[in-house]
Amino acid sequence: MTAFHDAFETALQGRFDDLWPHLAPDDRTLGAVAVYRNTAIKGRIDALEANYPTVSQLVGSAWFRAAAREFVEEQPGDDPVLAAYGAGFPDWLARFEPAREMAYLAPAARLDRAWTEAHLAPDARTLNARQAAALGLALTGVPARLHPSVRLFWFDWTAPSLWLAHRYPQSGAELAWRAEPEGLLVHRPDAEVRARRLTRAEWVFLDACRKGRAFGAAALSAQSAQPGLDVPALFAGLIALGVFESTLVTSPNP
Amino acid sequence: MSVAPTAGLGLKPQHYAEVEGQPAVGAQDGLWFEVHPENYMVAGGPRLTWLERIRARRPLSLHGVGLSLAGDERPDRAHLARFRALIDRFEPFVVSEHLAWSRRGNVYHPDLLPVPRSREMLRLVCDHVEEAQDHLGRRLLIENPTAYLPMAGHEWDEVDFLVEIARRTGCGLLVDVNNVHVSAANMGLSAEAWLDAVPGDLVGEIHLAGHRPDPVWGDSLLIDSHDAPVDEAVWRLHRRLVDRIGARPTLIERDGQVPAFAELLAEQARAADALAAVETHA
Numbered sequence: 001m002t003a004f005h006d007a008f009e010t011a012l013q014g015r016f017d018d019l020w021p022h023l024a025p026d027d028r029t030l031g032a033v034a035v036y037r038n039t040a041i042k043g044r045i046d047a048l049e050a051n052y053p054t055v056s057q058l059v060g061s062a063w064f065r066a067a068a069r070e071f072v073e074e075q076p077g078d079d080p081v082l083a084a085y086g087a088g089f090p091d092w093l094a095r096f097e098p099a100r101e102m103a104y105l106a107p108a109a110r111l112d113r114a115w116t117e118a119h120l121a122p123d124a125r126t127l128n129a130r131q132a133a134a135l136g137l138a139l140t141g142v143p144a145r146l147h148p149s150v151r152l153f154w155f156d157w158t159a160p161s162l163w164l165a166h167r168y169p170q171s172g173a174e175l176a177w178r179a180e181p182e183g184l185l186v187h188r189p190d191a192e193v194r195a196r197r198l199t200r201a202e203w204v205f206l207d208a209c210r211k212g213r214a215f216g217a218a219a220l221s222a223q224s225a226q227p228g229l230d231v232p233a234l235f236a237g238l239i240a241l242g243v244f245e246s247t248l249v250t251s252p253n254p
Numbered sequence: 255m256s257v258a259p260t261a262g263l264g265l266k267p268q269h270y271a272e273v274e275g276q277p278a279v280g281a282q283d284g285l286w287f288e289v290h291p292e293n294y295m296v297a298g299g300p301r302l303t304w305l306e307r308i309r310a311r312r313p314l315s316l317h318g319v320g321l322s323l324a325g326d327e328r329p330d331r332a333h334l335a336r337f338r339a340l341i342d343r344f345e346p347f348v349v350s351e352h353l354a355w356s357r358r359g360n361v362y363h364p365d366l367l368p369v370p371r372s373r374e375m376l377r378l379v380c381d382h383v384e385e386a387q388d389h390l391g392r393r394l395l396i397e398n399p400t401a402y403l404p405m406a407g408h409e410w411d412e413v414d415f416l417v418e419i420a421r422r423t424g425c426g427l428l429v430d431v432n433n434v435h436v437s438a439a440n441m442g443l444s445a446e447a448w449l450d451a452v453p454g455d456l457v458g459e460i461h462l463a464g465h466r467p468d469p470v471w472g473d474s475l476l477i478d479s480h481d482a483p484v485d486e487a488v489w490r491l492h493r494r495l496v497d498r499i500g501a502r503p504t505l506i507e508r509d510g511q512v513p514a515f516a517e518l519l520a521e522q523a524r525a526a527d528a529l530a531a532v533e534t535h536a
Contacts, residue, residue: 001326002326002374002375002378004326004369004370004375004407005325005326005355005358005369008367008368009358009359009361012363012367021406022370022405022406022407023403023404023405023406024404024405024406025404026404028471028474028475029403029404031468031470031471031475032402032403032404032440032475033403035402035468035475035477036365036367036368036402036403039364039365040363040364040365043363043364043365044364047364076361076362076363077361077362078357078360078361078362079362080292080295080319080320080333080356080357080362080364081292081293081295081296081320082292082293082364083293083296083301084296119299119300120296120297120298120299120301121297121298121299122297122298123297123298123299123302124298148297148298149299188299191299191300191303192300
């Protein structure tokens with residue numbers, strides 16, 4: 001700890017008195033201290049806006065940056081890896097009084113965060129149909145393992161459609177906000193982050209997988225959520241999406 | 255295939271595709287790229303894939319902004335480990351950091367903050383540079399910062415302070431000629447005297463960038479904004495430095511108002527020409 005670093009850090013928070021004895025002040029000194037203060041704040045706000053593009057689109061950049069200024073002072077972050085900055089923003093936004101009228105904002109922030117997490121997640125191989133077929137019936141007893149990029153959501157409102165319409169306009173999702181349950185999968189099976197609506201049965205199946213259940217148990221859960229469900233078709237569809245990790249599935253002995 | 259690095263560019267994500275479309279050798283022999291390792295300290299995903307592809311074609315430099323070597327806390331071990339992993343994976347031809355601090359008490363300030371050039375700071379910086387070099391397994395080049403604030407506690411001129419750090423730790427120097435120009439203008443000093451005093455054998459890399467007058471204070475406070483082409487005065491200073499010490503890998507930095515890749519390549523070509531002219535003289 002040095003007195004200089006203490007004083008400088010206090011000046012970055014807007015209180016300059018302690019720093020004065022360390023300076024040889026001239027008429028530009030306050031302006032120069034402001035350069036450092038502004039650079040640090042702008043760096044955080046830029047990073048937050050880059051990581052929450054849908055929120056920024058929904059409220060406009062000016063509103064976003066004004067709100068972000070309050071967030072970055074409360075949660076300045078401790079990591080130079082700014083691509084991951086702002087994990088606490090969705091919860092903060094949910095409590096942020098001026099955003100109270102915009103109930104869709106915090107859910108949109110959660111989904112933007114999911115996109116970032118999927119983007120930065122570890123690489124892993126996905127389970128393919130051939131591997132699944134090779135396991136045959138044994139597969140039902142294998143504990144499911146989701147790809148590390150997978151993020152799953154179930155909302156009581158149409159947050160997934162609203163978010164998809166902004167972030168993936170080519171998806172044709174409806175720009176709507178109404179009380180209608182919707183699920184969403186965000187993941188990165190290869191180079192690109194993908195997002196897709198989930199049916200209730202798909203969500204129940206994947207939620208069971210997320211909890212480490214065996215594939216067979218996940219199938220039973222999905223079936224009780226939707227009696228008469230074509231489980232093999234659902235499973236094949238999810239495999240084709242690349243949501244399962246292949247590493248835990250060892251090939252059967254030749 | 256391997257050509258010695260001459261003039262390089264800071265690699266921006268919006269130019270990944272164009273960089274990949276470039277011939278590996280040919281028109282821009284000697285072209286290399288520099289990135290901030292902090293932008294690649296991620297578990298997986300496309301960022302690392304892009305960097306691998308680019309590294310397969312061109313030499314790479316890792317230029318850290320987060321080690322906080324002039325801080326009053328020891329360099330973060332986890333950060334050093336992530337930095338080391340990138341060095342091992344991407345085998346950069348040079349690794350650099352700043353004479354600045356950015357981290358304290360679990361807060362990261364996305365900025366390069368200054369210190370007075372005092373005995374106390376010299377000891378701290380040297381300890382941290384040595385610790386970083388030990389963990390990274392590489393000699394670091396340390397970059398001169400931009401000065402905005404006149405400070406009371408300086409016991410060394412900037413160039414002498416950097417040379418003393420290099421002498422004590424074995425590190426080299428990255429001379430940011432734009433920072434020299436901006437600092438000299440802001441502090442009322444001579445950029446030429448600074449550049450004439452730096453020992454050539456310590457200089458491993460040079461940075462060039464654009465700057466702007468402060469919106470409030472105008473030309474009496476220049477800002478190292480990295481959002482404009484390299485200023486003619488900075489080009490002249492670059493020429494003065496390399497005429498004396500010889501060619502060094504020279505980077506064009508542009509972080510804001512990033513133009514088309516072709517425009518950056520034109521600046522890169524100008525730097526490469528300046529370096530080639532020096533080589534011919536030598």
